[in-house]
Amino acid sequence: MKTNWKGLVLVGLISSASTLAGFKLFSDNDGKDVIFKEAPAESITRFTSTGTPVGAPGDFVYAAEATTPTVVHIKSTMTRQASRGGGQQIPDIFRDFFGDEFEGGSRGPQSQEASGSGVIISADGYIVTNNHVVEGAQELEVTLHNKSKFRAKVIGTDPSTDIAVIKVEAKDLPAVVLGNSDAVKVGEWVVAVGNPFNLESTVTAGIVSAKGRGLGIIGQSRRGRGVTPASASSVDSPLESFIQTDAVVNPGNSGGALVNLKGELIGINTAIASPTGSFAGYAFAVPSSIVKKVSSDLIKFGNVQRGYLGIALDDLDSRKAEEYGVKVNDGVYVREFTENSAAKAGGVVKGDVIVKVDGVNVHSIPELQQSIGLHKPGDKVAITVNRDGKEKELDITLRNRTGGSDILKRDESAAIMNALGAQFGNLSDQEKQRLSRYKLDGGVKVVSIDGGKFARSQVEEGFIITKVNGKPVRSVKEFQAAITGKEESMVQFEGLYPDAPYDVYSFGFRL
Template structure:
């Protein structure tokens, strides 16, 4: 446990401590020359109620090492026994929709959580349910049911500049809500191997353990990022913190709301960041960007006209400096979305392509994550927007046993219309008991029961 040190002006006399008193007139004035002193307090009073404390409880499996002399008696001599161990954890979150009770946080904050409790700034404690999450980008969406919630306004993180002021809000070390300030130290940070998709805002605002999932805001009180990691020895703050940009968060959350998960779009290129060596070897007149080494046949990039040897310099008009930054930006944009990709050709000419991102190979979900009786089915949203298509069924699976077939379209549950996977997941999370799936098969309609 860390010790907190408090420093005061003291004088030691005869073994006692005398605290030097300050004259009454030394109190700080609220104004100088009739001008109010600058303060973040008015803005923070409006924003801090949107930042919450998240407490989790759960169990996870740990491997117990077995002494060499006893390993003969276990099935696999190279492995120990798997045991379940209870854990508790703390983190932060941000209310982004007061009407629907949506809270965004980091995926690692609630990983393996069986109970999620939200503590609001006013002291109210509420149980939260997980709507969905994405470990690759470390974003998760929770929901609570309560009145009088306060949401934060989301800013356009693409408008950020290095040197802009930034304020971090969270609950470090479980001490309670804490505010720190600094500046935006860098943009587009990637290659840190913290997450699979990285496009971080770097800040020197103090971020410590427990701040994960909290808010990084600008001086207007708008959300510019979700605090996610720090770089420092033993988890301590050294003025290098990282936040997921708000635009990336917004793209991911919209997919989670619609599908119950992230459906990444795929550009279909492989490459590396431009370096001075690559620029010299390829006779390029630029030293930054994403160099395209290979274009996948029939991919979105191939169909749009992007070629190997191109250097991608912008996505939707925003500069891309590295290949990892390109991967992070594209990775947060959903399949089917159209983006503008700016490239520089070897001849130095700039071209802009409109590219419609294709579905990732992992776009189809295993339906067991929705309900155990759907195990063995693969589902995806109907492109026409009127239901969920069963794209595959495993033989002898629970999904096959209840009568699901490849090509079925689920368009309702318990007589309630269902348009997409997000609505189906939400309904199953909110209700218990027996469910009747309304299925459209060819030109007929039928109900299949699951419990």
């Protein structure tokens, strides 16, 4: 019977002192070098990512001792608003993963705390974690392994991979060594380190159960018990190619480390498959290859520079191969092209089956997306397609999401609007007339909420925002102008619900 992963997967707010091996330099926004420690390259064919022969035992003690000092505890503070009605309805995402229980109370802002994990990736304070760990937070407090506490700021987030980078002002911190997630073998022993249920520095072990797992959870609109790690409106081409493991991972492990037995980071723990919200057998981690790409881009550019083929895809099996009339049943079928498609410009045609990228076999859409997603616009990749039973290699120059090859600068206004996780609309003449009875000139209506900071604040659809930081807003244009340039600042919103115009509510958070 086919398992319904989407129904089972809950985003886990699950939430090296090792020999210096290699270096990779990236410039941050201040022009400083960010130093990543990387493990030396190993043969993927004959060895595991630990560098030992396939099947050889490893040392759990060494892995734990090397990794634990690099994993931090992250506490986020946010203001949320109680829902309308008799009692406050805490979203399941908090009830399942943070265990917060609140009863009764009237609608109004509530300050609450959540926790997760993070991994130090450079000695000068850069930390990688999950986007859903820091999303909507007004304040972030990081506790190191030695109990030192720091305030952290968000450097950048990427909802499409559920990865975020934060920074603390500290020096000479123990940084994890980045391992080669591509070299990880199914069946290989791994260790998970994090802070489940606020139990700091917890280590568990298991094996890699599968690779390249696509679950369809990133960008999934959250309704009822379904959980999404990010606002659907803020996700651009979700990139999922999870490492699946049976190492015990629970609420609070989110953003923590998944390492091999040399203590090298091979993934960031992100989600669990569970009908209850607690560990029930399987957990999923973002591979370190994706973590490295995303985190370095966030530090250097403020957003992720991803290359795109510009094609609509479908996985193949024997039945679909027969349906499509292709000669192979393993690979990724090209159904359609997007506008300004890089693949089409490079010679790919509809009906081709992509079987390799840069000489490496691809068997599924997640594997293909990972291979391409690690490149930036303008990069050239060798795509091998099976066309009418014969293989043909094509050189493709990847493009950005707009169809060009330039590095995309961060749109501050769009980034802030996406972070809010809501769609806004102007009031109708009838709505304006009704508000005028209460001496209000107008406002901006919350049309829909898909996640993000507004969902965390418990704002409901239909809420009318009348002021931002104490100043009236009468249109979406005025609303956008009011929040533009307010990144990393506290913003206070004021408004009301049309059916209770005398009840004015105020809530705020850091953008």
